Amino acid sequence: xxxxxxxxxxxxxxxxxxxxxxxxxxxxxxxxxxxxxxxxxxxxxxxxxxxxxxxxxxxxxxxxxxxxxxxxxxxxxxxxxxxxxxxxxxxxxxxxxxxxxxxxxxxxxxxxx
Amino acid sequence: xxxxxxxxxxxxxxxxxxxxxxxxxxxxxxxxxxxxxxxxxxxxxxxxxxxxxxxxxxxxxxxxxxxxxxxxxxxxxxxxxxxxxxxxxxxxxxxxxxxxxxxxxxxxxxxxxx
Numbered sequence: 001x002x003x004x005x006x007x008x009x010x011x012x013x014x015x016x017x018x019x020x021x022x023x024x025x026x027x028x029x030x031x032x033x034x035x036x037x038x039x040x041x042x043x044x045x046x047x048x049x050x051x052x053x054x055x056x057x058x059x060x061x062x063x064x065x066x067x068x069x070x071x072x073x074x075x076x077x078x079x080x081x082x083x084x085x086x087x088x089x090x091x092x093x094x095x096x097x098x099x100x101x102x103x104x105x106x107x108x109x110x111x112x113x
Numbered sequence: 114x115x116x117x118x119x120x121x122x123x124x125x126x127x128x129x130x131x132x133x134x135x136x137x138x139x140x141x142x143x144x145x146x147x148x149x150x151x152x153x154x155x156x157x158x159x160x161x162x163x164x165x166x167x168x169x170x171x172x173x174x175x176x177x178x179x180x181x182x183x184x185x186x187x188x189x190x191x192x193x194x195x196x197x198x199x200x201x202x203x204x205x206x207x208x209x210x211x212x213x214x215x216x217x218x219x220x221x222x223x224x225x226x227x
Contacts, residue, residue, distance in 0.1 A: 035215075042217030045216070048213045056211075056213045058214060088154070101159055102215060104156035104159075
């Protein structure tokens with residue numbers, strides 16, 4: 001049973017560029033949540049997708065957007081990258097997201113130069 | 114949303130039990146206590162969760178006080194591979210706008226030594 005997978009594992013971008021990160025949920029899960037983890041801090045909730053719609057959103061600017069596909073996989077897009085966007089981006093999946101246990105992927109390490 | 118308080122760090126000897134405390138004095142009646150851990154540079158790993166009763170699985174035991182204001186995660190026989198940051202999280206109630214959002218604090222850095 002495959003767990004949550006994310007791609008790419010590492011990414012280097014420059015300021016002002018745009019980036020797309022991808023996530024495939026655990027088998028049987030239909031809800032995907034994205035988190036940002038800066039160095040030395042705990043993960044911070046970005047948003048959650050269910051039934052191809054954004055259902056919950058954390059305190060992140062509109063530069064952060066996402067999408068969920070019919071097969072439940074998801075993308076996180078960040079526009080106009082800033083140095084402060086450098087972080088580990090984590091995807092977590094769950095079933096219906098109704099307080100159910102979220103399982104995390106290995107993350108994508110983004111470095112903005 | 115209920116917040117949690119954990120010690121910043123703790124050490125544990127290999128083979129001994131590790132007892133990780135967590136305070137969540139403002140927890141509401143239908144909020145769960147979740148524990149995750151994160152080994153350096155990896156994604157958080159789910160450990161266990163509970164509502165009122167004590168819980169045990171192959172990884173750990175969770176002891177929740179009767180008033181639900183605090184809990185303890187017990188790793189029965191710590192190994193070097195248990196060195197990680199351990200996060201205690203109160204899962205938002207389904208009746209709030211925040212359900213689905215996990216709020217991570219700084220966690221407890223646990224170091225298991227030989």
